[in-house]
Amino acid sequence: MLDGFGFFELLVIAVLGLIVLGPERLPVAVRTVSGWVRAIKRMAGSVKNELEQELKIEQLHADLKKAEAKGLKDLDPDLQKSVQELRDAAASVTRSYQDTDTSTPTAAPKEESTASSTDADAKAKE
Template sequence: MFDFSFAEMMLAGVVALIVLGPERLPIVARKTGEWVGKIQRLAANVKSELASNAQIAEFNQVKTDLTHAAENIKHDLQDFGKHIQKQTDEISSEILPAWERLPEQKTPADFGMNEMEQSLSVADSGSLKNMSWQIKSLRKQAMTRKRDMRPRYRPTPKLRSRR
């Protein structure tokens, strides 16, 4: 706080000794020390309260910023919801009934069944019985493909040694 050199403090001590005398100087020094301590504690308390008030003010500012941001986000979400609702209302008025939205139905001709029927109709009934093992259903074909894709178990031969 104040810059006192050692010489200045000695001069003040000598003046106090002369003015107060040796009997009252220790009592005055003790009281002066108590008052200086109280003043320092008071200054420290004032500083800490100002710092806490500054922190509280800063926290309040952050709180208001966050509440404004939350309100802006809420407002934006409401606008977006209204926009989506508007678009769904426009689309729902243009949507076709479910039976009109169905995909086009497949016919046996799409799977090449007409060619099989023609080749079967040309063949006589005796050869049809013989060819029936060659004609597989789609399910059997799928099962065959699935079976062929599986890794096969191939046991390794175990070699035995004689002793």
């Protein structure tokens, strides 16, 4: 991060900061600037990870097109690996949706019980 700065440059910046900000506000300013730098690094890392994921998806898509062009037979090992990764990803997505569908109860009985209790309350008031 500080590749372009030598010891002398850092010393000049520290002395100028001490003169301009004073000894009371300099530590606060340093913490604030370091927080900004950390946030910028985090955002840059996040963008980098997202771009890497997008590039990987694009590569898998291109490999799948190549595999489909060859008829999914006599594929290179790299293409076979890409096709298998896509199949595994599709199976995991399908599995997670099936698990979600079976684990969540339907909302219809709850609505009926609420409606029947409302009807019973109305009859009791009459």
